[in-house]
Amino acid sequence: MTTDSWVNETLYAAWGQRFRVVRELAREKSDFQDIMVFESETHGRVMLLDGVVQITEADEFVYQEMLTHVPLLAHGDARRVLIIGAGDGGVLRRVLEHRNVEKAVMVEIDGAVIRLAKQHLPGIAGDAWNDPRAEVIVGDGIDYVRQAEPGSFDVVIVDSTDPIGVGEVLFTEEFYANAARLLSERGLIVNQCGVPFMQADELRETNLRRAKSFADTWAYVAAVPTYVGGYMTLGWAAKDASLRAVPAEEVRRRAQAAGILGRTRYWTPEIHAAAFHLPPYIAENLSP
Incomplete structure (x- = not known):
């Protein structure tokens, strides 16, 4: 909602940000959600879906990198990567920074998000849309x-809205069971799970x-302003529990081999x- 020259985002019924x-760049109602893109005074360009901030140019690197x-x-030899959602292209870009990745399939249900991101947020994805290793599908993940x-x-990698509306089906037992089936022997899946101080139930x-489909489930954190x-x-859900216990020095070696060391913020x-x-x-919400 725009009030005078402000956009107000209500996050938790009684708490939000503005x-x-x-300059307003785009406002569109797609088949799935309301989309708004605007130029902010402090965070560069911003995209909202159904009134909730999805990405800003200023701090997208935190979320996308993590x-x-x-x-x-953590996997160490991921060659085939499936991305669900992430219509702005930022995850696709980071996946393709890994030189060992041979194929990245991105499935985004809302083609309008991709179109508006290409038009108004081109720096988020960079040249990822044209990488021959990328396959971008507008369809149901x-x-x-x-x-x-x-x-x-x-x-x-699942980059979705919260488990309401269009994103709800990406948090079900059926979805995780199918994800476990399509993953290789040491495969793993990650997805956003909200801010636990306010969304512990999620x-x-x-x-x-x-946990009904994977041997090892947990979470990790990022401070996204x-x-x-x-x-x-x-x-985090993995078939091999050792994947989340890789020491920093081994992670460094893998990052060097992948070509991303020194390229992150x-x-x-x-x-x-x-x-x-x-x-x-946070950990208390992950107990069996």
């Missing part, structure tokens, strides 16, 4: 996961659903390893 608008580099480097061949991907319930309320959690090998060590108020 941005001063320099959602991408942590699972790929649930159907894609349901129909994918067993063992066809090494890592799945983390707790999602973790219980993941725009996602207010403290640490944001990124849900938030992620480092030390932050990678430390991100799995959770404050008690």
Whole structure:
């Protein structure tokens, strides 16, 4: 909602944030959601879906780097990556920064998000849209996961809205069961699980659903300024528990081999390893 020259984002019924608008760039109602893109005074260009901030040019690197580099480097040899959502292209860009990745399939249900991101947020994805290793599908990620061949991907990255509306189906037991089937022997899946200081139920319930299909479930954290309320959690589910215990020095070696060491603004090998060590108020939501 725009009030005078401000956009107000209501996050938790009685708490939110606001941005001063320099210029409104796009406002569109797609088949799935309301989309708005505007130039802010403090955060560069901003995209909202159904009134909720999804990405800003100023701090997108925090979320995108942690959602991408942590699972790929924890795996250590991820060659086939499936991305669900992430219509702005930022995750696709970071995945393709890994020189060992041979194929990245991105499935985004709302083609309008991709179109508006290309038009108004071109720096988020960079040249990723044209990379020959990328396959971008405008379609239903649930159907894609349901129909994918067993063992066809090494890592799945889910970048979705919260589990309401269009994003709700990406947090179900069926979705995680199908993800486990399409993943290779050491495969893993990560997804955003909200800000646990305000959304503890989301983390707790999602973790219980993941645990029915994966041997190792947990979460790791990132401090994303725009996602207010403290640490944001990124849900983790893997077939091999050792993948979230890779020492920082081994992560560094893998990052060097992948070609991303020194190219990040938030992620480092030390932050990678430390991100799995959770404050008690977060960890208590991950108990069996």
